[in-house]
Amino acid sequence: MTKDIREDIAWAQINQDVLKSLENPRKLYWVILFGALLVFSVGIGCEIYQYINGMGVSNKNNSHVWGLYIATFIFWIGMSHSGTLLSAILHLMHADWRKPIYRFAEAMTTFSLMTAGLFVAVHLGRVWQIYYALPYPSERWVWPNFQSPLLWDAMAIFTYLSSSVIFLYIGSIPDFAIARDNIHPGWRKKLYSILALGWEGTDRQWRNFRITYMTVACFLIPLAVSVHSIVASDFAMSQQPGWHVTSFPPYFVAGALYSGCAAIITLFIILRYVFKFEEYMTLPILKKTVRLTFAIAMVWTYLNCIEFASVWYSHDQVAKDVLIQKATGPYAPFWWAMIFCGSVVPFVMMFKRFQTNIPVMFAVSLLLNLGMWLERWMIVAPTFSHGYYPWTWDHDQWPSLIQWGIVFGSFGWFTLLFMVFCKIVPSVSMYEVKEMVYHRSQATKKKQLGIEGAH
Amino acid sequence: MSKRYLLALYNNFDEAEKVVSELRNADIKGFNADEDLTVKSPIEHPEVEEFLGDKPVKIQWFTLVGAVMGGLLAFFLISGSQAGFYSQLKGGKPIVPIPPNMVLTYEMFILGGVYITVLGFLICAGLPARRSPLYSAKVSEDQIGILVKADESAAATLKGIFAKHKALEIQEEAGR
Amino acid sequence: MSVSNLLENWSKFRHTHPVDDKGHEDWEAYPSDIKWAMAIDLDACTGCNACSVACYAENNLAVVGKEKYAHGQEMHWMRIERYWGEENGEFHAEQGAQFLPMMCQQCEAAPCETVCPVGATNHTEDGLNSQIYNRCIGSRYCEANCPYKVRYFNWYNYPEQEGAWPSPMEQQLNPDLTVRTKGVMEKCTFCKQRTYVARNNARNEGREVADGEVQTACQQACPTGAISFGNLHDPASKVAKQWAQQGVDINKDKQDKDKEREKIEHQDKEPEKALRGYRILEELRPYPSVMYLERVRDESAV
Numbered sequence: 008m009t010k011d012i013r014e015d016i017a018w019a020q021i022n023q024d025v026l027k028s029l030e031n032p033r034k035l036y037w038v039i040l041f042g043a044l045l046v047f048s049v050g051i052g053c054e055i056y057q058y059i060n061g062m063g064v065s066n067k068n069n070s071h072v073w074g075l076y077i078a079t080f081i082f083w084i085g086m087s088h089s090g091t092l093l094s095a096i097l098h099l100m101h102a103d104w105r106k107p108i109y110r111f112a113e114a115m116t117t118f119s120l121m122t123a124g125l126f127v128a129v130h131l132g133r134v135w136q137i138y139y140a141l142p143y144p145s146e147r148w149v150w151p152n153f154q155s156p157l158l159w160d161a162m163a164i165f166t167y168l169s170s171s172v173i174f175l176y177i178g179s180i181p182d183f184a185i186a187r188d189n190i191h192p193g194w195r196k197k198l199y200s201i202l203a204l205g206w207e208g209t210d211r212q213w214r215n216f217r218i219t220y221m222t223v224a225c226f227l228i229p230l231a232v233s234v235h236s237i238v239a240s241d242f243a244m245s246q247q248p249g250w251h252v253t254s255f256p257p258y259f260v261a262g263a264l265y266s267g268c269a270a271i272i273t274l275f276i277i278l279r280y281v282f283k284f285e286e287y288m289t290l291p292i293l294k295k296t297v298r299l300t301f302a303i304a305m306v307w308t309y310l311n312c313i314e315f316a317s318v319w320y321s322h323d324q325v326a327k328d329v330l331i332q333k334a335t336g337p338y339a340p341f342w343w344a345m346i347f348c349g350s351v352v353p354f355v356m357m358f359k360r361f362q363t364n365i366p367v368m369f370a371v372s373l374l375l376n377l378g379m380w381l382e383r384w385m386i387v388a389p390t391f392s393h394g395y396y397p398w399t400w401d402h403d404q405w406p407s408l409i410q411w412g413i414v415f416g417s418f419g420w421f422t423l424l425f426m427v428f429c430k431i432v433p434s435v436s437m438y439e440v441k442e443m444v445y446h447r448s449q450a451t452k453k454k455q456l457g458i459e460g461a462h
Numbered sequence: 463m464s465k466r467y468l469l470a471l472y473n474n475f476d477e478a479e480k481v482v483s484e485l486r487n488a489d490i491k492g493f494n495a496d497e498d499l500t501v502k503s504p505i506e507h508p509e510v511e512e513f514l515g516d517k518p519v520k521i522q523w524f525t526l527v528g529a530v531m532g533g534l535l536a537f538f539l540i541s542g543s544q545a546g547f548y549s550q551l552k553g554g555k556p557i558v559p560i561p562p563n564m565v566l567t568y569e570m571f572i573l574g575g576v577y578i579t580v581l582g583f584l585i586c587a588g589l590p591a592r593r594s595p596l597y598s599a600k601v602s603e604d605q606i607g608i609l610v611k612a613d614e615s616a617a618a619t620l621k622g623i624f625a626k627h628k629a630l631e632i633q634e635e636a637g638r
Numbered sequence: 639m640s641v642s643n644l645l646e647n648w649s650k651f652r653h654t655h656p657v658d659d660k661g662h663e664d665w666e667a668y669p670s671d672i673k674w675a676m677a678i679d680l681d682a683c684t685g686c687n688a689c690s691v692a693c694y695a696e697n698n699l700a701v702v703g704k705e706k707y708a709h710g711q712e713m714h715w716m717r718i719e720r721y722w723g724e725e726n727g728e729f730h731a732e733q734g735a736q737f738l739p740m741m742c743q744q745c746e747a748a749p750c751e752t753v754c755p756v757g758a759t760n761h762t763e764d765g766l767n768s769q770i771y772n773r774c775i776g777s778r779y780c781e782a783n784c785p786y787k788v789r790y791f792n793w794y795n796y797p798e799q800e801g802a803w804p805s806p807m808e809q810q811l812n813p814d815l816t817v818r819t820k821g822v823m824e825k826c827t828f829c830k831q832r833t834y835v836a837r838n839n840a841r842n843e844g845r846e847v848a849d850g851e852v853q854t855a856c857q858q859a860c861p862t863g864a865i866s867f868g869n870l871h872d873p874a875s876k877v878a879k880q881w882a883q884q885g886v887d888i889n890k891d892k893q894d895k896d897k898e899r900e901k902i903e904h905q906d907k908e909p910e911k912a913l914r915g916y917r918i919l920e921e922l923r924p925y926p927s928v929m930y931l932e933r934v935r936d937e938s939a940v
Contacts, residue, residue: 018504018604061820062776063793068710070787072778132776132791132821139756139775142543149773150543152757154552154562157779161755162566166573173580180589181504181602188599204584205591208601209609210501210510211517212587217506218521219583223576230572237565245783246749246922391782395919398719398740399787401710441604442505542640545651551761552754554747554925558644558651 011104011291014448018441021287025182025435026189028282036281036426043422050416053409054129062132066407070399071391075406076130078384079414082266083123083421084164084238085259085379089267090116090171091231094178095224103446104295106439107287111278111429112271113175118424119270120168122417127161129413156240163234170230174223177216180206181438198431235263242386249329249390254317258310265307265349266379268300272372274425276365278434287435290363297362304353304375311350325395332393333385337402342385348378466617469596469633470624471605475503478606479513481627485610485620486515492613493620500594502607524582525575532574536567596633605630655761656746656889656925672837672847673765674828675870675888676854677880677915678739679931682864683718685737689856689865690716693741695810696829696855698817700796701803711793715826716741716856736933739856739865742767742788742826743918743926746888750780750789758823764837765870765927766828776821785919788825795820828867829854849875870927881929884915891923 057064067074090112097105128134140151140161151158183203190196206212236256243255252258275296279288318326333342352374361367392402428434472478478501486495501510511517541558549557583589594609601607610620617634624632644651653659693699693716700713719738722729748767751759758773759780769789781789796802797817803810811817814831818824829852836852849868857865868875870888881888885895895913902908914932 022603061792061794063706063709063711066709067793069712069781069790070710072781072791130777132778132823133774134821136775139773142539148543148546150546150757152552152752152754153540153544153566154555154559154752155755155757155779156753157755157777159562159565159569162569166569166576170572170576173576177580177583185504185602188602204589205593206589207591207594207597208502208504208607209594210503210514212589213503213506214511214517214519215521215583215587217508218519219579219587222521222525222579226572226576226579230569233565233568233572240565241779245753245779246785247783394787395785395922396787398717398738404710438505442507445505445507538641538644541644541651545644545647546640549651550757551655551751552757552759553749553752554655554657554761555752556652556654558648 009289009291010447011295012107012289012440012443012447013286014444014451016286016444018444021437021440021444022185022189024284024286025433025437025440026186028284028434029186029190029195029430032282032430033280036430039277039281039422040426043419043426046419047416047423048419050413050419053412053416057129057409057413058134064407065410065413066405067410068401068404070394070401071388071404073130073387073391075384075410075414076126078387079380079417080123080126080130081238081259081383081386082380083119083126083417085235085263085266085383086119086270086376087116087123087167087171087267088231088235088260088263089271090114091227092264092267093271094174095227095231098224099221099228103443104292106443107284107289107435108271108275108292108296109439110175110179110432110436111274111425111434112267113171113178114425114428114432114434115267115270115274116171117168117175118421118428120164120171121424122421124164124168125417125420156237156244159237160241163230163237167230167234170223170227174220174227176202177220177223178436179432180204180216181208182433182436184208185437186433232260235260247390247394248323248325249318249333250386251326252314252317254310254314258307258314261303261307261310262379262382265300265303266376268296268303269372269375269379272296272300272368273376276369276372278429282429282434284435287440293365293368294362297356297368300372300375301353301356304349304356308350311346329389329393333389336389336393338385338389338392341381342389345378345381345385348374349382352378464614465611466614467595467609467611467635468617468620468624469598469607469609470629471598471600471607471631472627472629473605475507475509475606477627478503478608479509481608481623481629482513484623484627485608488619488623490612490616490619492616493610498611500609502597502601502609504602504604504606519586521579521582521586524585525579528578528581529571529575531578533567533571535574536570537563540566595635598631598633600631659889670763670765671869671871672763673870673888673927674744674833675765675868675877675881675927675929676744676828677866677877677884677929677931679864679866680736680738680933681914681931682862683737683739684862685718685720685735686861687718688859688861689739690714690718692716692855692859693826696812697827698811698815700799700817701801702794702796702799703801706794711791713790713792713796713824715788715790715824717788738930740786740788741856741928742828743786743924743928744826744828746925746927747923749783749785749922749924753779753783755779764833766830767825768830769823769825769827771816771818771822771824774822776823778823780823785922785924789823790825792818792820792822792824846872880931881915884913884929884931886915886917886929888925888927891920891925893920 093105093112094109128137131137142151180203183199184206187199187203239255239259242250243252275288275293278284318330352371355361355371393400485499501514503510540563544558596609598607612620621632697715699715702712717740719740721736722731744767751761755777756773756775758770760768762768778791781791832852836847840847847869849872854867857867866876868877870878872878886893915929916932917926917929
């Protein structure tokens with residue numbers, strides 16, 4: 008098997024290659040940036056229209072009070088989880104192949120959480136009163152309702168977002184110092200000087216850095232699990248058929264890791280091309296990521312089956328009806344598409360020759376994410392169309408173009424943030440790639456010495 | 463007596479280790495290896511800590527205090543506000559329901575832990591810091607720097623040790 | 639201080655309602671003297687929709703128009719549901735429809751209350767499920783969690799919409815309550831503006847609210863008197879008598895008579911005479927405050 012990274016790559020070369028990405032990416036970068044801006048402005052236009060006219064323009068109604076906004080909210084929250092998987096869980100497990108790709112995965116976490124946050128606002132009927140949901144002391148002694156899973160959501164997302172931003176920042180301080188030392192004078196140099204906080208790589212700084220990084224990583228893991236469990240609680244804590252399922256939290260967490268890993272593959276391929284990172288985001292690393300994604304895909308498939316089975320063998324007729332409705336009703340094409348994209352397509356990842364085939368993996372990762380988006384929609388919508396009360400069954404509701412437009416626009420917003428980030432912050436962690444190269448070459452040297460000693 | 467700063471650059475950790483151990487063992491007047499010796503490296507390298515000798519890290523205490531305070535603050539803030547002036551029955555559940563409050567306590571436990579840990583990091587690592595008197599951009603690239611602070615009288619001896627181990631570069635500057 | 643308040647009144651704050659109300663008489667929030675409740679006789683209901691119209695007039699409900707109604711964005715707090723007899727998957731219109739007036743069931747343990755992120759919906763001391771329009775931010779979680787789907791959202795700015803109250807109907811808007819703006823959830827209040835007047839009058843005159851003193855708009859408009867409304871805590875009121883007669887207890891998620899009937903049915907015996915009173919989706923434990931009386935007419939009779 009070829010190596011994850013060339014071991015003889017010079018450290019100065021690493022600095023040079025990565026810092027180049029801050030200055031001159033391929034033209035495609037600007038195409039993507041411009042495209043993202045256009046897509047985002049579509050979303051903005053739709054939101055303005057909805058803000059002025061009221062939520063009714065999204066074509067939701069009194070049976071379908073939630074729609075694509077909540078589904079897409081879960082989708083973005085879910086996508087954020089893999090950043091933590093790569094940067095925190097694999098960090099504690101000393102899997103050093105994560106090092107070249109974890110920085111952008113962390114950024115993905117942060118920006119997908121920001122995108123998810125937008126949907127909270129977009130979804131609200133009176134977004135201008137959104138501050139009512141904050142626990143601020145007021146002269147009227149009115150507090151938000153701490154019993155509501157939505158408030159747990161807000162708290163969890165705030166904690167997760169601020170912790171990931173901190174984690175991302177702390178992890179980049181040594182790289183900011185590198186950028187400060189090497190970039191030509193100008194506003195950027197000033198920016199990096201401020202961001203680097205006077206980092207000089209002294210033994211005292213590294214010693215405290217290591218402990219801090221590990222501690223925050225330890226906090227992030229249970230936090231990430233709790234965030235998506237709480238999002239699952241939005242549904243599992245309610246009484247509605249199809250939602251009131253005990254296995255929802257683990258199911259959601261698995262789904263989150265799944266869609267996040269798929270998104271990492273997509274972004275891996277894009278960044279590798281756009282910023283000419285072929286030396287760092289290598290095919291063996293892609294292969295490892297693909298295998299990890301395949302494993303998570305199977306966990307998700309298993310939990311999906313568990314959910315169906317537990318509904319099917321329960322005596323809860325109403326929940327059973329919802330399940331039958333999903334498989335045979337008006338949502339059937341989407342439901343089966345979700346099964347296909349989520350559980351069948353990943354089998355492509357089993358074949359060795361596809362694992363490093365970039366076009367195939369790009370297509371597969373997009374399909375997986377489509378499947379995961381459909382999954383969230385299939386959790387939200389069918390329950391509303393076929394709930395407890397037969398009189399309110401509504402099988403004809405269809406989201407309006409405004410709703411689709413805002414969902415579409417959110418992808419522009421995410422891409423925009425992500426691409427701007429990659430141009431400003433080194434999207435490959437330079438110092439950690441150096442560590443990886445160093446440790447690997449040391450290990451090789453030791454092995455060689457061992458072999459020579461045996462002779 | 464006026465102080466002098468010396469920065470020597472080395473190619474790899476092995477060379478730096480030899481220099482540091484010699485500095486630590488040598489008895490030089492006006493130079494204290496425990497306080498006046500700083501190693502700068504481009505990567506985090508646990509062996510640096512080993513050859514520099516044991517230096518305690520106190521961040522865990524910040525973490526503990528932050529997490530506990532965060533959790534306590536959450537529980538009492540939430541329960542206190544629920545039981546406040548406008549206490550209202552909701553859904554037949556108790557006014558102060560334990561399970562939801564535990565969820566929020568858990569989140570604040572983590573929030574407090576993370577925030578105070580980072581605060582502790584900034585304090586313990588002395589960041590944001592003024593740049594030290596001698597710095598070479600090479601340190602953020604691929605070389606190991608050894609920075610010493612010593613009395614003027616010891617400077618020559620130290621320079622000798624640095625040169626003996628084939629330093630790539632030695633910088634010198636009068637201290638403040 | 640909030641901590642000492644917390645510790646002193648701990649048992650009060652850990653009280654679940656309505657299941658363990660007993661032993662907490664000293665608690666000012668509940669129980670109060672009044673618990674508004676309803677009984678609706680489906681045998682008497684003719685499906686004439688007068689209650690629904692009366693509700694529109696009384697509560698300033700906007701007329702959303704045909705198109706929005708077709709989109710399911712209607713505003714009727716009181717709706718008449720129409721069910722046809724069904725046999726082997728076929729509907730039998732000739733048997734006549736069955737009607738069910740449906741509005742907010744004012745649950746004692748309402749699923750909508752716990753989930754509101756801002757606490758805009760609460761249990762009031764007179765046993766209602768309140769909705770605070772100014773506080774509502776429109777997350778619509780309450781409606782999502784309502785098993786009856788009886789909450790109505792202001793999808794548009796209905797009061798400013800043309801034809802919401804075609805002239806001269808804007809002249810008859812009820813000054814005792816507001817109109818609601820876009821983005822706010824609303825629902826049946828058991829005509830709160832009326833019950834509060836009755837309670838205030840009674841307090842001013844130093845007496846209890848008398849049975850029949852306050853009528854809801856739907857009750858008032860019902861030509862067959864199918865709806866009765868009153869104070870369930872007053873054993874002399876009509877509602878309390880009906881509930882007691884039908885063996886329906888507000889604090890139970892399964893009534894004794896149903897347990898009894900199941901036991902008899904288990905032994906393959908015909909129950910002698912079934913009481914008609916039931917509450918909708920009682921098994922979900924929202925403890926609804928509306929009792930329906932089952933239709934007596936045989937379904938298959940032509």
